[in-house]
Amino acid sequence: MDFTFTDEQTMLFDMTTRYLGNEYGFEKRASIIASDAGMSEAVWRGIADLGLLALLVPEENGGAAAGPVETMLVMSAFGKALLVEPYLASAVVATSAIARLGDARQRETWLEPMGAGDLIAIVAHDEPHGGATRATAVGGGFLLDGRKTMVAHAGRAGLLLVSARSDDGAVGLFAVDPAQPGVKLVTYPTVDGGRAADVVLSQVHVADANRLGAGDVSEDLAAILDIGLAALCGEALGVLQRSLDATIEYTRTRKQFGQPIGKFQALRHRMADMLIHVEQSRSMAYLAAVRADEADVAVRERALSAAKVVVGEACRFVGQQAVQLHGGMGVTDELDVSHCFKRLFAIEKTFGSTREHLSRFSRALVA
Amino acid sequence: MDLSFTAEDQAFREEVQAFLRDHLPAGVRHKVLNGMHLERDDYLAWQHALHARGWGGPSWPEKFGGTGWSPVQQYIFDSTCSEAGAPRLVPFGLKMVAPVIMAYGNEAQHKRFLPPILAGEEWWCQGYSEPGAGSDLASLKARAVRDGDHYVVNGQKTWTTLGQYADWIFCLVRTDPEAKPQRGISFLLIDMKTPGVTVRPIITMDGAHEVNEVWLEDVRVPVENLIGEENKGWTYAKFLLGHERTNIAGIGIAKRELARLKRLALTEVREGRPLLEDPLFAVQVARLEIELTALEITNLRVLSAEAENRAPGPEASILKIKGSEIQQGILELMTEAVGLQALPYRREAMGAGYQGDYPVEGHALTPTMQYLNLRKLSIYGGSNEIQRDIISQMILGL
Numbered sequence: 213m214d215f216t217f218t219d220e221q222t223m224l225f226d227m228t229t230r231y232l233g234n235e236y237g238f239e240k241r242a243s244i245i246a247s248d249a250g251m252s253e254a255v256w257r258g259i260a261d262l263g264l265l266a267l268l269v270p271e272e273n274g275g276a277a278a279g280p281v282e283t284m285l286v287m288s289a290f291g292k293a294l295l296v297e298p299y300l301a302s303a304v305v306a307t308s309a310i311a312r313l314g315d316a317r318q319r320e321t322w323l324e325p326m327g328a329g330d331l332i333a334i335v336a337h338d339e340p341h342g343g344a345t346r347a348t349a350v351g352g353g354f355l356l357d358g359r360k361t362m363v364a365h366a367g368r369a370g371l372l373l374v375s376a377r378s379d380d381g382a383v384g385l386f387a388v389d390p391a392q393p394g395v396k397l398v399t400y401p402t403v404d405g406g407r408a409a410d411v412v413l414s415q416v417h418v419a420d421a422n423r424l425g426a427g428d429v430s431e432d433l434a435a436i437l438d439i440g441l442a443a444l445c446g447e448a449l450g451v452l453q454r455s456l457d458a459t460i461e462y463t464r465t466r467k468q469f470g471q472p473i474g475k476f477q478a479l480r481h482r483m484a485d486m487l488i489h490v491e492q493s494r495s496m497a498y499l500a501a502v503r504a505d506e507a508d509v510a511v512r513e514r515a516l517s518a519a520k521v522v523v524g525e526a527c528r529f530v531g532q533q534a535v536q537l538h539g540g541m542g543v544t545d546e547l548d549v550s551h552c553f554k555r556l557f558a559i560e561k562t563f564g565s566t567r568e569h570l571s572r573f574s575r576a577l578v579a
Numbered sequence: 580m581d582l583s584f585t586a587e588d589q590a591f592r593e594e595v596q597a598f599l600r601d602h603l604p605a606g607v608r609h610k611v612l613n614g615m616h617l618e619r620d621d622y623l624a625w626q627h628a629l630h631a632r633g634w635g636g637p638s639w640p641e642k643f644g645g646t647g648w649s650p651v652q653q654y655i656f657d658s659t660c661s662e663a664g665a666p667r668l669v670p671f672g673l674k675m676v677a678p679v680i681m682a683y684g685n686e687a688q689h690k691r692f693l694p695p696i697l698a699g700e701e702w703w704c705q706g707y708s709e710p711g712a713g714s715d716l717a718s719l720k721a722r723a724v725r726d727g728d729h730y731v732v733n734g735q736k737t738w739t740t741l742g743q744y745a746d747w748i749f750c751l752v753r754t755d756p757e758a759k760p761q762r763g764i765s766f767l768l769i770d771m772k773t774p775g776v777t778v779r780p781i782i783t784m785d786g787a788h789e790v791n792e793v794w795l796e797d798v799r800v801p802v803e804n805l806i807g808e809e810n811k812g813w814t815y816a817k818f819l820l821g822h823e824r825t826n827i828a829g830i831g832i833a834k835r836e837l838a839r840l841k842r843l844a845l846t847e848v849r850e851g852r853p854l855l856e857d858p859l860f861a862v863q864v865a866r867l868e869i870e871l872t873a874l875e876i877t878n879l880r881v882l883s884a885e886a887e888n889r890a891p892g893p894e895a896s897i898l899k900i901k902g903s904e905i906q907q908g909i910l911e912l913m914t915e916a917v918g919l920q921a922l923p924y925r926r927e928a929m930g931a932g933y934q935g936d937y938p939v940e941g942h943a944l945t946p947t948m949q950y951l952n953l954r955k956l957s958i959y960g961g962s963n964e965i966q967r968d969i970i971s972q973m974i975l976g977l
């Protein structure tokens with residue numbers, strides 16, 4: 213049993229935290245989320261220069277070949293800064309997808325520029341109701357039709373990795389250039405200050421060479437999304453901690469009835485409960501990181517679902533109470549606590565909600 | 580023991596329903612039923628319709644042009660209207676300042692201020708809270724100094740709901756800084772057009788402009804706009820805070836939103852079945868509905884006591900706490916019902932005639948913004964922590 217981080221891991225976390233401390237203050241972030249692009253190219257370049265975009269890239273493609281624990285640490289630093297750039301979507305999920313499913317040529321073509329910060333790739337997987345995306349085999353390739361939703365920063369992506377089902381029922385992953393004929397993006401801001409799009413595909417041609425993996429890749433996709441989920445739990449830790457820290461600070465300084473409100477026992481107990489949620493989430497974020505690349509699927513899914521339930525409930529409790537304890541100030545756009553609240557709200561719904569994971573965990577009880 | 584309404588009450592409910600069918604503007608109803616943003620004119624259109632029917636003051640005595648309804652009738656009226664998709668009555672004039680003017684104002688003030696409230700001709704806002712005085716309202720600092728037949732007012736009010744629409748603001752101001760905090764406060768009516776009154780928007784996390792800062796700089800207020808006696812304002816303020824009880828639980832609103840939640844959960848499909856058939860989801864809806872049933876009966880018990888002239892006391896705190904938690908819970912579940920569609924942020928979808936390029940119907944986009952907005956329910960009107968303090972002191976005697 214060992215809960216300590218290696219020196220390298222600690223350095224990675226400190227380096228990321230330091231960078232964000234200098235480059236990603238509240239005002240800076242506010243201007244980024246208000247900008248048209250909704251992300252900062254300078255920050256993207258900055259985290260590329262730190263080597264963070266290549267963290268999960270295999271060594272032969274010029275990356276660090278790090279794992280879920282490193283990812284969790286970096287993500288928790290990003291969470292604390294409320295980073296809106298598509299690190300999770302591109303450097304974690306899409307990178308893992310290409311590393312796992314891509315052939316040597318695909319890995320070389322895409323992973324190297326991704327790690328260097330020259331290419332953003334996003335997995336387009338979730339579908340709105342009735343969005344069922346299909347891949348029809350034609351000579352030398354496939355035609356994709358359908359609709360994807362909540363594809364993070366699709367408007368900035370150079371590459372979309374679209375999941376689609378073929379006539380034989382197999383799920384494939386297809387590389388699509390967003391500028392390709394037949395691809396339409398409907399972009400929108402998201403509640404947490406991010407950007408996303410619905411990707412509408414009509415008769416989009418994908419050559420055989422741009423298909424990742426062979427046959428049905430649904431199990432691989434599930435594994436890839438679980439790596440994303442573990443990373444998301446790491447991010448949640450940072451946002452949860454920031455919410456708690458801000459609340460402690462606020463209740464120390466805000467005075468009513470002649471004393472700091474943090475002296476009222478009702479609020480002290482509330483903050484104690486918030487801390488318990490944060491610590492339980494930390495434990496589960498560790499579990500998620502350790503089990504994220506577990507080979508036994510049942511063990512992996514059980515751990516990841518358990519983690520998402522604990523983290524999801526923490527997101528609700530800590531987010532809501534942080535706002536509550538700030539009183540009227542908590543509901544304004546001006547303080548970071550409402551921004552944390554909105555990110556926690558989004559995290560709770562991403563990669564499956566608390567209810568969905570509770571459901572997956574429950575079904576496995578009888579299995 | 581009989582939990583049903585009397586035949587007269589039933590007939591009354593039907594009369595209200597018939598009126599709603601004929602006179603609630605369809606556009607306003609559509610907005611309310613879909614959780615969309617209401618404009619000034621939406622609220623006013625409804626108040627005008629009610630006034631034309633003689634129902635402009637559902638909680639007012641007949642003497643002042645009100646309906647003279649019993650607490651139970653008021654409750655039936657409020658909940659029937661809410662369930663049918665009528666906007667809430669803007670409380671600041673009708674339910675807050677008017678009762679104070681009736682109880683403590685002089686005849687000239689009755690004549691000047693009450694009729695335009697009833698007719699929806701003047702919009703009021705509430706100037707109680709200040710940056711330093713929230714839960715501890717008595718610590719307020721806005722200062723009024725007598726100068727001949729005027730008060731000169733300086734200070735800052737904040738969180739002023741819909742102050743951007745207001746013609747008048749009723750303010751608590753300090754007239755005697757030497758006295759104990761509760762003793763030196765007066766209740767002033769201030770015309771928002773007076774020089775020195777500045778309204779600045781506060782944007783909340785849902786992107787809405789609903790609350791404001793109101794700055795008062797050398798604002799000259801005629802002494803005839805003082806309510807009652809100087810330095811007695813705290814008594815009037817407490818009277819006001821204790822007045823709005825019949826609808827504090829928001830039962831009608833909660834029922835309407837619960838119905839909307841069920842509609843959503845029946846149209847949302849997961850793995851081929853309506854979401855409402857998912858046991859984990861259904862259980863959460865069931866819990867809320869059960870809690871709401873209990874709260875409705877609790878509310879009716881409080882009302883019966885009131886009808887028998889046993890003054891409703893701190894029980895209102897129970898209604899406020901549970902009512903706010905249930906409403907927040909329903910909206911939270913609505914955001915769960917729409918799945919990932921809770922995440923796109925489209926403020927336009929809150930407005931009438933939304934025809935964005937986004938294919939998801941507006942109904943999937945509004946719950947998130949409402950959920951964010953409703954965090955306020957447990958903060959304002961005496962936060963839920965303060966309400967629990969009231970219960971523990973006034974009911975439990977601790």
Ligand SMILES: Cc1cc2nc3c(=O)[nH]c(=O)nc-3n(C[C@H](O)[C@H](O)[C@H](O)COP(=O)(O)OP(=O)(O)OC[C@H]3O[C@@H](n4cnc5c(N)ncnc54)[C@H](O)[C@@H]3O)c2cc1C
Pocket residue numbers: 466468469473476478479536537538539540541543704705706707708710712713714715737738739740741790955958959960961962963964965968
């Ligand atoms: C959307 C919105 C609309 C509003 N509209 C109006 C309006 O129109 N007019 C107006 O005058 N005001 C309005 N308010 C103000 C509202 O009444 C205050 O926000 C409320 O009284 C709380 O005060 P505060 O915000 O200063 O929080 P604080 O009083 O600073 O409270 C912060 C936290 O401390 C807790 N707390 C404080 N004291 C205690 C205690 N003794 N024991 C335990 N916990 C405690 C509170 O419950 C809260 O959780 C509005 C507020 C909001 C959010």
